[in-house]
Amino acid sequence: MADYSVKKISPKLGGERGTRNPNGPTSSHDLVEPMEFLYVEVIKALNKSVLNPITYACVPTVEITLGNYQSTTRGLPVGPDGAWNQVFAFDKSKADVLSVALKDGNTLIGKRNFKLAADIPSRVPPDARLAPHWYPISSTVEGYHMELLMSVWFGTQADEVYSNAWFADASTVPPNKMPNTRPKLYLSPRLCYVRVTIVSGHDLLATNPKRTPNVYVKIIRGEEPYQVCLKTGVSAGKDPSWNQDLTFVASESLEGTVKIRLMDIIKPSEEQCIGTLEIKLSDMAALKVPGAAPALFYDIKPPGNTYPEGDTRRFTSTLKMRLATDQSYHVFDECIHYCSDYRAFAKGLWPGTLGKLEVGILGATGVPKLKNMNHDRSAYVVAKYGNKWARTRTVVNNKSPKWNEQYSWDIYEMCTVLTLGVYDNHQVLRDDKLNDVPIGKVRIPLSLLQWNRIYTGSYPILVLGKEGLKVSGEIQLAVRCACPPPTLIFFPPSYAFAMAPFRLLLPKSHYKSPLGLPQVDKLQSFAMDVHCQNLARTEPPLRTEVVKDMLKPKSKEFSLRRTKANLHRLNKFYAWLSSKYGLLDSKIRSTTDNTPKWITFVVCFCVLWVLPHVLWLVISLYPLCPVGFIVYEACKILMECYRTRNGLGPPPPLVLFDAKLSMLDLPNNLDEIDEEFDASPVDQKILKMRYDRLRDMGADGMVFLGEAAAQGDRVYALYTLCMNSTILRICLMVLLYVVLLAYYYCLFEFLVKACVTISVFRWVNFTFARLDLPSALKNYFRRLPTNEYLMM
DSSP: OOOOOOOOOOOOOSOOOOOTTTOOOTTTTTTTTOOOEEEEEEEOOOOOOOSSOOSOOHHHHHHHTTTTTEEEETOOOOOSSSSEEEEEEEEEEGEEEEEEEEEEEEEEEEEEEEEEEEEEEOOOTTOOOOOOOEEOOOOOOOOOOOEEEEEEEEEEETSSSSGEEEEEGGGOOOOOGGGGOOOEEEOOOOOOEEEEEEHHHESSOOTTTOOOOOEEEEEEEEEETOOOOOOOOOOOOOSSSSEEEEEEEEEEOOSSSEEEEEEEEEETTEEEEEEEEEEEEGGGGEEEESSSOEEEEEEEEEEGGOTTTTOOSSOOOOOEEEEETTSSSSSSSSSSGGGOOOOOGGGGGGOOOOOEEEEEEEEEEEEOOOOOSSOOEEEEEEETTTTEEEEEETTTSSSSSSEEEEEEEEEOOSSSSSEEEEEEEEETTSSOOOEEEEEEEEEEGGGOOOOOOOOEEEEEHHHHHHHTEEEEEEEEEEEEEEEEOOTTTTSSSSHHHHHHHGGGGSHHHHHHHHOOHHHHHHHHHHHHHHHHHTTTTSSSOOOOOHHHHTTTTOOOOOOOHHHHHHHHHHHHHHHHHHHHHOOOOOOOOOOEOHHHHHHHHHHHHHIIHHHHHHHHHHHHHOHHHHHHHHHHHHHHHHHHHHHHTTOOOOOOOOOOOOOOTTTOOOOTOOOHHHHOOOSSSSSSHHHHHHHHHHHHHHHHHHHHHHHHHHHHHHHHHHHHHHHHHHHHHHHHHHHHHHHHHHHSOHHHHHHHHHHHHHHHHHHHHGGOOOOOOOOHHHHHHHOOSSSSGGOO
């Protein structure tokens, strides 16, 4: 069986704060391993041939060689002053000599060599960047005398040129595809619900004045391919009524318009527009508290401003609507189970920040090749939390890429999930029509993390397919939830931090005017399209297929495997309850020795009836005794925490997947997994086999439901019998009267204690009071009639 656990690793994290010293100082790159690069910044080349000037235009190019790696400025865009302004990055350990050659086309002009150990300085931010230097290139061909403006230094991924550098492993990538390989941060705009309530129409006229219009309202928002079109029901008459909500999603800045069309259905296959209206989103009422917008009348313009023949009215058709941007809701743009944010659109409704989520993406191992491909994957990672997306650089043709990039996010809620997706960059190829291929995803719930602890581990990248569960490599991560130190020791750092577990998870509008689950699912697909549209406008764009894969909701299709897994979860819970009860039952209830039974009963009796009087007596004689005891225990606990807080070792690896709980550890359930990915239609033989299997499983459920229904029938029969039988009704009234008297004239505390004492006495099952046969009441209840005989 494959190993799906998170493996513990011990990386040499940068700075002084790492797994060995989690309380050391923090920095922007303390969760990654330092990677040393040789940076070569090539700015421009000048032709200073004076004695023997060149009679033709010189088109210089620079070739940089380090070991087996080579990069060139050929194909790079040239600025107006003939400058490249490009930084090249090489792995420091690949060779000992750096060679920079200047060429005119294919003609070598000159070359300059640098010894890595002696000629190249090191730079670590926040040191200022090295000033570029003019290097004369020795002329090897008569007529050339060139100077090259460049700078060379050793640096790490903390260097500011890292994000724009051309790495040597990507030298085969075309220059126009190079921006698709660089690390980037993307901020997706906040999303808002736009609610259009179509109340009614007034004085509507069809194109033909002799017929009554049969109208529905159509709302259009956006442009293709992300256009949203919503429709109301059909209503007939000149004054139709709908009272229907149409809701869609808009992004931050709320620009654009909503197009409203009144469509008249002339025939089942023919419809005609009889009125139009365009409203800007910025003109709609902004709702920042739960409620409804005011209903207003809007004039409807006929299409093309051409009124129907014979229309001599002095007024126009109107449409009564409520238009609002519901800014008090959180727009679900990802699966509810993996949500990373719960904030509303309105910033005034945001809770206070709790801390920072810091993630160091170290690298990956064992990334498999794609089928029918001869080269390794060109992998990059996309991390999403809230509305901030982080994309690492692409390591070209490497099955064990190293990124060592660190990103951070603000934390507003700990009950959220960080999502990281690994993708194969196909934009580095020369075919523009290929989409990036997902390799797998890793999700980390923040609720599993402790504050200010560094979690380092190698997380398996799991992919579930028709062939079962497969591991597509492992990704190494370092994760930390950092919060500021408290002002007083053992106290929370802020009021928002202390009240975070008790505040509302969602904004108030979700509880006062909740959205239905089908509506949330529909709006989630709208939100995904809005994100794709916004992130496609960035440069370089975050690919649409990547955004959709990161936001892909959890499948709600029927799965026999997940059904059995959910049943197993319930069984596990009830087994836990029964094990706690069975532990006592095996020692006390089932034994024939009455000694432990009497001990249990006497202890229960003393706790309920004797201990309160003893405590009252102690408090009366020594009032400060309880307070002193509480203070002593509190100080003891605080001192123990203070002694151990600095000696904490690295936390254990997280548990993010359970193959047994997911029913993926069985070798004979491949058909159940294959069923989840089947598309219609399915072969009849396979369908019949699966149907028979489902029938066998449903038989036990049918019997269980029948037994539960029979018990309900007996309860109803008992009620009917009590209502029809005079003797039973009198007995029931007398019993209820006695219970009522006991409730009114006895203290509630006394009743509870008495019930608990009787229950314990009955539960310990003394041998002299043991009754192995059913009681008279059980026998009577069992004889009550059911409706089973009425069923065929």
